[in-house]
């Protein structure tokens with residue numbers, strides 16, 4: 001028997017006993033053993049290095065093995081790794097919450113520290129429902145959202161994910177029926193194919209405008225809140241839409257007494273070129289969900305922020321308290337990692353890093369639009385997308401990318417990257433080159449081989 005500390009990867013055990021995201025236990029797709037990470041490089045168990053184009057699903061924005069985050073976590077680990085948060089508080093939670101209140105817009109003053117992104121979404125939805133109980137509008141029990149969204153895998157989060165993306169039909173009545181608006185169509189005016197950013201960002205397509213107005217006018221009495229990923233819909237299709245959509249949304253929320261929840265779990269902390277994507281539209285949400293890059297990808301943590309008014313409404317509700325409190329709430333080790341990560345963000349290197357990543361991706365990916373199998377190429381901030389006409393074979397392409405020395409994980413018909421902010425120009429060129437070569441090598445429609453057609457992206 002190999003001991004549990006045996007450095008070799010026991011692939012057979014992995015296949016037989018361990019679930020991976022969105023996979024089958026009886027027909028698992030191949031997994032790749034990774035033994036370490038440094039900067040933008042992951043070292044595989046066979047000694048090869050690959051450049052990470054995913055930031056480990058949006059999270060690892062400062063790269064792996066960052067000395068400042070590691071040192072902060074090591075010190076905290078010795079001091080206090082965990083303590084319950086009921087009736088107890090600690091400096092790591094306070095430092096982190098101060099940083100979040102300072103970084104976000106003035107309206108957001110209250111912080112709930114949750115375990116993961118999906119839970120931050122659950123918390124936001126519960127807050128919205130309790131708020132209207134406290135404002136004597138108990139009929140407001142539905143959540144409104146747009147199609148093509150992704151907000152997590154727990155049940156309430158699933159209820160606001162794209163309704164055509166699989167999980168709704170799969171779980172039937174267990175998934176609450178919510179109110180869906182067509183996905184935003186007005187594009188963000190920034191792609192290799194569009195030159196006039198200004199125009200596209202100030203005007204809303206009539207179809208979008210009509211759909212929004214119709215939804216609010218029809219459903220506002222039942223709707224507590226609308227939840228949306230600002231500017232970029234991630235796992236639901238890597239779609240970028242116009243800030244004008246958010247401006248209109250904010251206005252309708254005010255007019256119709258609907259809370260605005262922005263899910264910035266993927267977009268937060270600079271990824272779209274603004275610290276928070278809502279800044280593209282100059283609006284303030286009533287509630288904000290953060291996660292993924294919050295700890296720089298070092299450990300799981302998420303946050304739900306809300307306004308004074310939302311907090312007051314919850315206190316006026318029959319319960320008088322907010323009904324949520326996980327065991328590992330505000331885990332000190334995770335809070336410390338997050339504070340260290342936010343200190344790096346606050347050093348303000350990211351605007352230049354994201355701007356040059358964006359410029360380089362536009363220059364290097366644009367030619368892919370000419371490929372026969374390519375439907376669209378788009379870039380926003382630190383996100384670069386080649387959209388194919390047909391669904392690609394994730395498992396096969398994953399292998400093709402590893403052979404090229406990069407870690408890129410396509411899903412559905414999307415080959416996309418969101419690299420760590422610290423990536424060098426050479427490393428980024430290797431990523432874009434691999435994307436183009438793999439996209440060009442796909443000649444015929446591929447058969448989709450796993451169930452990952454809506455996933456973390």
Ligand SMILES: *Cc1c(COP(=O)(O)O)cnc(C)c1O
Nearest residue numbers: 116117118150151152263265266
């Ligand atoms: C990843 C993601 C979530 C879910 O976060 P988990 O930490 O995976 O639970 C929710 N919303 C958005 C926009 C995400 O990208």
